[in-house]
Amino acid sequence: xxxxxxxxxxxxxxxxxxxxxxxxxxxxxxxxxxxxxxxxxxxxxxxxxxxxxxxxxxxxxxxxxxxxxxxxxxxxxxxxxxxxxxxxxxxxxxxxxxxxxxxxxxxxxxxxxxxxxxxxxxxxxxxxxxxxxxxxxxxxxxxxxxxxxxxxxxxxxxxxxxxxxxxxxxxxxxxxxxxxxxxxxxxxxxxxxxxxxxxxxxxxxxxxxxxxxxxxxxxxxxxxxxxxxxxxxxxxxxxxxxxxxxxxxxxxxxxxxxxxxxxxxxxxxxxxxxxxxxxxxxxxxxxxxxxxxxxxxxxxxxxxxxxxxxxxxxxxxxxxxxxxxxxxxxxxxxxxxxxxxxxxxxxxxxxxxxxxxxxxxxxxxxxxxxxxxxxxxxxxxxxxxxxxxxxxxxxxxxxxxxxxxxxxxxxxxxxxxxxxxxxxxxxxxxxxxxxxxxxxxxxxxxxxxxxxxxxxxxxxxxxxxxxxxxxxxxxxxxxxxxxxxxxxxxxxxxxxxxxxxxxxxxxxxxxxxxxxxxxxxxxxxxxxxxxxxxxxxxxxxxxxxxxxxxxxxxxxxxxxxxxxxxxxxxxxxxxxxxxxxxxxxxxxxxxxxxxxxxxxxxxxxxxxxxxxxxxxxxxxxxxxxxxxxxxxxxxxxxxxxxxxxxxxxxxxxxxxxxxxxxxxxxxxxxxxxxxxxxxxxxxxxxxx
Numbered sequence: 001x002x003x004x005x006x007x008x009x010x011x012x013x014x015x016x017x018x019x020x021x022x023x024x025x026x027x028x029x030x031x032x033x034x035x036x037x038x039x040x041x042x043x044x045x046x047x048x049x050x051x052x053x054x055x056x057x058x059x060x061x062x063x064x065x066x067x068x069x070x071x072x073x074x075x076x077x078x079x080x081x082x083x084x085x086x087x088x089x090x091x092x093x094x095x096x097x098x099x100x101x102x103x104x105x106x107x108x109x110x111x112x113x114x115x116x117x118x119x120x121x122x123x124x125x126x127x128x129x130x131x132x133x134x135x136x137x138x139x140x141x142x143x144x145x146x147x148x149x150x151x152x153x154x155x156x157x158x159x160x161x162x163x164x165x166x167x168x169x170x171x172x173x174x175x176x177x178x179x180x181x182x183x184x185x186x187x188x189x190x191x192x193x194x195x196x197x198x199x200x201x202x203x204x205x206x207x208x209x210x211x212x213x214x215x216x217x218x219x220x221x222x223x224x225x226x227x228x229x230x231x232x233x234x235x236x237x238x239x240x241x242x243x244x245x246x247x248x249x250x251x252x253x254x255x256x257x258x259x260x261x262x263x264x265x266x267x268x269x270x271x272x273x274x275x276x277x278x279x280x281x282x283x284x285x286x287x288x289x290x291x292x293x294x295x296x297x298x299x300x301x302x303x304x305x306x307x308x309x310x311x312x313x314x315x316x317x318x319x320x321x322x323x324x325x326x327x328x329x330x331x332x333x334x335x336x337x338x339x340x341x342x343x344x345x346x347x348x349x350x351x352x353x354x355x356x357x358x359x360x361x362x363x364x365x366x367x368x369x370x371x372x373x374x375x376x377x378x379x380x381x382x383x384x385x386x387x388x389x390x391x392x393x394x395x396x397x398x399x400x401x402x403x404x405x406x407x408x409x410x411x412x413x414x415x416x417x418x419x420x421x422x423x424x425x426x427x428x429x430x431x432x433x434x435x436x437x438x439x440x441x442x443x444x445x446x447x448x449x450x451x452x453x454x455x456x457x458x459x460x461x462x463x464x465x466x467x468x469x470x471x472x473x474x475x476x477x478x479x480x481x482x483x484x485x486x487x488x489x490x491x492x493x494x495x496x497x498x499x500x501x502x503x504x505x506x507x508x509x510x511x512x513x514x515x516x517x518x519x520x521x522x523x524x525x526x527x528x529x530x531x532x533x534x535x536x537x538x539x540x541x542x543x544x545x546x547x548x549x550x551x552x553x554x555x556x557x558x559x560x561x562x563x564x565x566x567x568x569x570x571x572x573x574x575x576x577x578x579x580x581x582x583x584x585x586x587x588x589x590x591x592x593x594x595x596x597x598x599x600x601x602x603x604x605x606x607x608x609x610x611x612x613x614x615x616x617x618x619x620x621x622x623x624x625x626x627x628x629x630x631x632x633x634x635x636x637x638x639x640x641x642x643x644x645x646x647x648x649x650x651x652x653x654x655x656x657x658x659x660x661x662x663x664x665x666x667x668x669x670x671x672x673x674x675x676x677x678x679x680x681x682x683x684x685x686x687x688x
Contacts, residue, residue, distance in 0.1 A: 002027045003114065004046040006037045006063065007079070008055055012102060016050065019107035034058040034066055041071055048075045048114050051096070053087075060087075061094045068095040075121035077113055097121060134211040136189055137196035145210035145220055149270035152222035153263060166263040167221035167230040169237060170277035171199075174255045176215035179247075187247045194245055195254060202240045203233065218277070227262055227304075228347045231354065234258050257284040304358045307344070312367055316343050319375045322538035323547055324395070324509060324531045328523050333551040335393035335427070337531065338376035339538045340368065360401055369402045373415050377426070379541050381419040386674035388548040395427045395451065395473075403430065409442045416446075423447030427473060430456075440469045451475055454497045457504070474501035476527070478512025485517055495525045502526065542666060546583035549673045558583055559676040562605035564590040564622070565638070566614045570661075574609060574638075577665045578672065591615075593622030597629045607634040607676050609668075610655075612646060620653060627654030634675035638668065 003020070005028055007013045013030045020026045029044070031037035034057045037049070051063050058066065064076060078091045078099040088099035097117035100110060134141050140148070152166045173195065180188040192215065199209045199217060208220040219237065224230050237258060244253050259280030263273045311317055321336040342350040359365040376394050383389025402408055416423055427449035430440070440450060451473035476497055483490035494510075501508040510522050513532030522530060536547055549559065561584055565571050571589050578584040588603040590596055593610075594617040600608055608626065612619035619637065626633060636657045637650045647658040656675045659668055 001025070001114075002029075002045060002047050003050060004029050004031060004037060004040060004048075005050045006031045006034065006055065007050070007052045008032045009052075012052075016110070020111060023107055023111050032056075034063050037063075037067065038070055041067070041074070046074060048077060048118050050077050050079055050114070052079050052102075053091075054081065061090060064091060064094045064096050073121070073125060075117040077117050134213075137193055137211050139196050139200075139217075140208055140210040142210065142212050145208060145212075145218055146270045146274070148208050148222070149220055149273060152220065153268055153270065153273075155222070156263070163264060164223035164225065165227075166268070166273065167224040167233075168261045168263075168273045168277045169219040169221075169230070169234055170259040170261075170274070170281045171217040171219070171237065171241075171256045172281050173215035173217075174257060179252065183248050183250060187250075190247050191245075191252065191254065195241065198240045198243075199237065202236050218274070224262070226346065227260075230260055230262060234260055257281050259284060304355060305364065308342075308355060308359060308364050308368070311342055311344075312364070312371065316345070317341070317368070317371065318343055318540065319372060319379070320538040320540055321376075321379070321544050322531050323536050323544065323551075324393075324529050325535045327510075327519055327527060327530050331547075331550050333392065333548060334529055335395060336380075336544070337395040337429075337538075338372055338397075340372050356399075360399055363401065365399050365401050366405050366407075369396075369398065370411055372396060373412065374418075377415045377419040377421055380421060380425065382541075383545075383548060384420075386545075386670060387677040388545060388551075388673060392548070393425050393427055393449070394421075395429055397429045397431060399431045403439050406439075408439060409446065412443060412448060413446050416448075424449065427451050429473075429475065444469055449473060451509070453477060454480060454493075457497060457500055458493075471504060471506050474504070474506050474508050476508060476510045478532070481510050481512050481518060481522075481532075482514070485521055491521065491525075494522070494527075498522075498525050498527050542670075545670065545673055549583055549677050558585050559672065560585050560587045560604055560606045561609060561672060562586075562588045562590075562600045562603050562607070563609045564593065564596055564614075564619070565609070565611040566591045567611075573665070574668070578669060584669075584672065593617030593619060596622045597625050600626065600633065601630060605633065607636060607672050609636050609638050609672070612637060612639040612641060612650065620649065623650065623653045623655060634672075636668075636671050636675055 001024065003026055005013055005016055007016070007030060010032075013032075017028050017030070020028065029040060029046075031040055032055075034055050037051075040046075041049075049067060051067065053060055053063065055063060064078065067074065067076060072095075076096040078088075078096045079102045080087060080091075080099060081102050091099045097120050098113045100113055105113070133139060133144065149166065149168070156164065156166050173191075176188065176191070179191055192211070195217065196209065196211065199219065203209055203219055204221070206222055208222075210218045210220070212218055219233070221230065221233065224233075238256070241254050241256055246252070259277040259282070261273050261276035261280060318341050320339050320341055322339060323333045324335045324337060326332045326334050340352055340356075342352075342355055344350045356365070356368075359368050373396050376396055380389055380392060380394045383392065398408070412426070412428070415421075416426060423446050428443060429451040444450060449472035450469065452471050452475070454474060454476050457471075457474045474497060476494060480490060480494050480497070484494045485491070498508045507529055508527045509529040509531065510518075510527050511531055513519060513522075513530045513534040515534055519530060519534060536544075561578055563571050563574050563586060565574070568591070571591075575586045575589070579586055587605055588599060590599055592614045596617070610619050610623060610626075614622075619639070623635065623637070626635065635655045636659060637646075637655045638659050638661055639646055639650070640661045643658050643660055650658050657671045659671050
């Protein structure tokens with residue numbers, strides 16, 4: 001037994017030490033002051049403290065209060081120089097386990113008092129644990145969580161450095177009643193205990209996992225970096241939760257709804273934090289976005305909404321495009337789907353799952369959707385101008401809230417007219433819950449294609465939904481496609497959807513294709529179109545141009561480029577940059593126009609990059625000879641002269657494009673791709 005005696009009298013300390021040593025093996029450390037006692041307890045373990053009430057640096061109950069604040073779990077026995085009942089009562093009220101009179105307490109009674117104090121403190125801790133924890137899972141209960149949340153908020157308010165918010169996740173298990181009703185309450189208890197274990201294993205050491213009762217849990221994060229870190233924790237919790245487990249021979253896949261709240265202000269309270277997370281969780285429960293998704297608390301939702309307003313104003317949103325390929329025709333791209341992303345100034349590139357819900361709830365989806373439509377149409381027109389967009393269609397997603405907007409039809413018509421696109425180039429993918437048939441008919445009336453998902457098509461075919469307006473595309477989502485090669489039932493469903501699409505006069509598009517096996521199965525089932533990582537992931541427009549060029553040129557054929565410039569460093573830069581894109585081969589270089597025609601023809605180049613100012617034979621002279629000898633050759637003049645000065649003359653002599661050297665490398669590559677993709681007969685007709 002290790003005891004700490006806080007006593008400034010060396011004589012009294014020696015007497016206590018000798019008396020106790022005669023009765024039991026005791027390791028006694030003596031501290032003559034309260035400060036010495038605190039220093040000892042900060043590094044050493046003690047089973048009990050014997051505390052004199054008269055010390056050089058503490059009088060009366062000051063020592064009890066100080067040691068309780070330092071080590072609240074440590075039992076204290078007070079030693080007083082006089083019999084004072086009132087003092088004894090006050091000492092116990094302050095946190096001591098007993099109060100004894102020095103010099104009048106025999107050694108056996110002192111040792112017995114110490115042992116009783118230790119046992120009473122253990123019992124007190126057990127009772128506290130029972131009062132503040134859940135008996136089934138051993139997790140803290142609601143009361144303890146709120147107490148810790150209060151302490152975390154106080155620490156956050158006092159912190160002098162950068163703000164680290166307090167976060168709270170509120171989790172409600174889905175279909176828990178079904179487990180109880182089907183397998184019994186013992187199975188339900190086992191599931192709850194397993195969820196508790198998974199939560200504890202997922203969160204950080206400073207986080208608190210609590211059970212609120214029933215099938216509700218909470219995770220308190222006393223200091224998180226930002227909302228993104230809390231979102232990441234929610235995602236990890238969801239992933240840990242959904243791992244299967246077997247109870248009574250039945251395989252279960254737990255799932256839950258998670259609400260997230262973040263406290264960042266001095267006025268936040270534990271109760272407010274809990275209300276926000278709880279409200280967010282119930283919004284997820286009622287959401288059509290799926291019961292296994294998580295959402296932000298109302299405070300964070302408002303912050304996301306404000307940031308989205310700024311994102312639209314500052315141009316932080318970007319569109320990535322995923323190509324849609326014709327199955328069985330290698331490399332042939334039929335269209336692209338426009339997918340919005342958010343270049344958040346702090347969180348980097350943010351996917352749509354993290355902000356479209358807020359946009360939908362707040363009504364910002366209308367502005368956001370209008371911007372995606374305009375940007376997609378602008379990009380399609382730019383590809384047309386570059387000669388790599390011919391025949392491409394653009395698919396844009398439309399939510400239920402957008403379809404409710406009576407301004408949608410004129411908005412679509414205006415975008416098509418502004419960018420010079422025919423209506424059949426645009427396909428609107430109608431989201432879940434969007435049932436405004438009158439609006440759909442109006443969109444069909446201006447010639448826009450309509451796409452619906454397979455579930456809606458099947459519901460209509462089986463009498464479970466209203467008859468839709470004529471549709472052009474039926475989309476098979478990845479949940480069907482991913483299982484069709486391992487589950488016969490899924491394969492039959494895919495085949496039925498493809499057949500249904502054809503009976504409706506529509507094409508079938510499969511999403512989420514991951515490998516060639518799936519592509520082969522879809523071809524066998526008659527599916528015409530597909531998209532997914534088996535072909536290409538969604539990417540910015542510039543990264544997609546190489547694929548579009550290959551598609552325009554008939555598959556995997558690369559563009560053969562010849563570079564003629566008298567600056568070696570520029571030739572090396574052009575060579576490296578053009579080949580880095582993966583769709584260009586530099587087949588030759590020259591530093592002068594002398595003998596250029598023969599060299600270019602011998603190299604079999606598709607496109608020539610030509611400087612105008614060279615030592616012996618300048619570019620204009622070489623250009624005239626080249627155009628006469630090779631009318632099918634694409635020629636891009638890359639000149640140090642301003643276009644106003646030399647551009648018209650170069651184009652008149654047969655150049656296809658005139659690009660100033662001052663522009664960026666990406667613009668040079670785009671010009672090469674555009675000239676390579678343009679039909680030579682059209683280029684020649686334009687020159688004539």
